[in-house]
Amino acid sequence: MAKRVVLAYSGGLDTSVAVRWLIDEMGVEVIALAADVGQGGGEDFEAVRQRALAAGAVEAVVVDCKAEFAQDYVAPALRANALYEGKYPLVSALSRPVIARHLVAAAREHGADAVAHGCTGKGNDQVRFEVSTRALAPDLEIIAPVRSWGMTREDAILYAYDHNIPITATKEKVYSIDDNLWGRAIECGEMEDPWAIPPPGVWSMTVPTATEARDVVVGFEAGVPVSIDGQAMPLHELVVSLNHTVGSYGWGRIDMVENRRVGIKSRETYECPAALALILAHADLESLTLERDLAREKSRLEPRYAELIYDGLWFSPLKQALDAFIDESQRFVTGDVRLHLEPGSCRVVSRRSDSSLYSYDLATYDAADRFRHEDSAGFVRLWGLSVATWSGRQGPGSESS
Ligand code: ARG
Numbered sequence: 001m002a003k004r005v006v007l008a009y010s011g012g013l014d015t016s017v018a019v020r021w022l023i024d025e026m027g028v029e030v031i032a033l034a035a036d037v038g039q040g041g042g043e044d045f046e047a048v049r050q051r052a053l054a055a056g057a058v059e060a061v062v063v064d065c066k067a068e069f070a071q072d073y074v075a076p077a078l079r080a081n082a083l084y085e086g087k088y089p090l091v092s093a094l095s096r097p098v099i100a101r102h103l104v105a106a107a108r109e110h111g112a113d114a115v116a117h118g119c120t121g122k123g124n125d126q127v128r129f130e131v132s133t134r135a136l137a138p139d140l141e142i143i144a145p146v147r148s149w150g151m152t153r154e155d156a157i158l159y160a161y162d163h164n165i166p167i168t169a170t171k172e173k174v175y176s177i178d179d180n181l182w183g184r185a186i187e188c189g190e191m192e193d194p195w196a197i198p199p200p201g202v203w204s205m206t207v208p209t210a211t212e213a214r215d216v217v218v219g220f221e222a223g224v225p226v227s228i229d230g231q232a233m234p235l236h237e238l239v240v241s242l243n244h245t246v247g248s249y250g251w252g253r254i255d256m257v258e259n260r261r262v263g264i265k266s267r268e269t270y271e272c273p274a275a276l277a278l279i280l281a282h283a284d285l286e287s288l289t290l291e292r293d294l295a296r297e298k299s300r301l302e303p304r305y306a307e308l309i310y311d312g313l314w315f316s317p318l319k320q321a322l323d324a325f326i327d328e329s330q331r332f333v334t335g336d337v338r339l340h341l342e343p344g345s346c347r348v349v350s351r352r353s354d355s356s357l358y359s360y361d362l363a364t365y366d367a368a369d370r371f372r373h374e375d376s377a378g379f380v381r382l383w384g385l386s387v388a389t390w391s392g393r394q395g396p397g398s399e400s401s
Pocket residue numbers: 090091092093124125176177178185187268
């Protein structure tokens with residue numbers, strides 16, 4: 001049985017109650033760890049820390065993971081154009097492995113023998129926390145209080161009142177929201193009916209305010225965005241800035257029914273203005289800089305890569321091997337992409353690169369044309385040879401005889 005537990009602490013109702021529940025029901029000491037992955041709600045992490053201590057934690061730490069999250073988790077996903085089921089840029093799925101890494105590090109530092117999380121038994125996040133933890137530290141026990149305690153939301157609120165646990169939750173809070181710098185996931189409430197239209201109040205990153213069209217130039221180096229309109233900035237700042245710009249055009253929402261790892265279909269709404277804009281821009285720059293066969297093989301692997309992230313396999317051998325492939329593919333993905341923003345839309349309107357494989361001399365129809373037209377006649381004849389042979393013996397060409 002565990003004696004000291006590091007709990008992934010969000011400051012919300014469930015993890016606050018979990019602090020006390022772990023102490024009372026499991027007889028452990030609790031160290032609360034709150035990870036700052038760029039939650040957009042203007043989180044007051046000192047208040048979060050104090051809340052954990054008030055709930056009974058022996059220690060409460062806040063880790064600023066923003067730069068690490070952006071560089072080591074968001075950037076690889078972007079280089080892979082990772083979209084789960086073709087739509088979802090893996091907002092929550094990407095944050096779990098970085099949080100798990102810090103849970104494990106804190107467990108080592110504080111001599112804990114277990115980690116804990118506040119996920120329910122129905123979602124993907126339990127899978128990501130636990131599989132990541134087992135990959136990094138197979139010796140640590142994993143405790144999932146919310147999965148085992150069998151309390152409803154009402155019960156948890158009552159438990160908090162009974163035990164003097166400070167909470168901000170009210171009974172009216174109907175949405176389950178998870179956010180970080182890569183976007184925001186909004187679940188539950190009336191949206192559990194896939195036919196229901198999300199009420200306007202659920203959106204916060206994509207509230208349309210901008211009215212004038214504008215362009216934004218994103219600069220990439222080896223597949224990673226490094227500048228906006230020529231101004232260099234670290235990735236975590238660049239993403240936040242682009243969230244504001246693109247989000248203000250009311251663009252970047254996703255509404256989908258997705259397949260969870262545990263077998264449930266779930267109606268999900270997301271807002272991810274920067275993530276979607278950057279994937280659009282990155283994929284476009286690849287169209288200019290990746291050789292055809294490399295591009296095609298890469299796009300065949302991308303959905304698999306996204307699935308691995310979604311399914312909690314960030315730390316896994318296949319993911320590592322795919323990373324090596326993606327790394328190699330990105331060597332020349334350097335250049336600029338111009339995005340055009342209008343209310344309700346974001347699209348690529350131009351791109352350039354010093355490593356471009358676009359050859360004007362080959363593509364032009366003007367006098368500068370250096371394409372060898374005479375090569376085409378023989379090439380096309382051989383290209384169609386088998387079809388011509390088939391036609392004469394078995395196909396349309398055999399019918400006249
Ligand atoms: N469905 C998304 C995913 O599996 C979002 C999960 C959001 N998590 C949450 N606790 N609300 O990645």
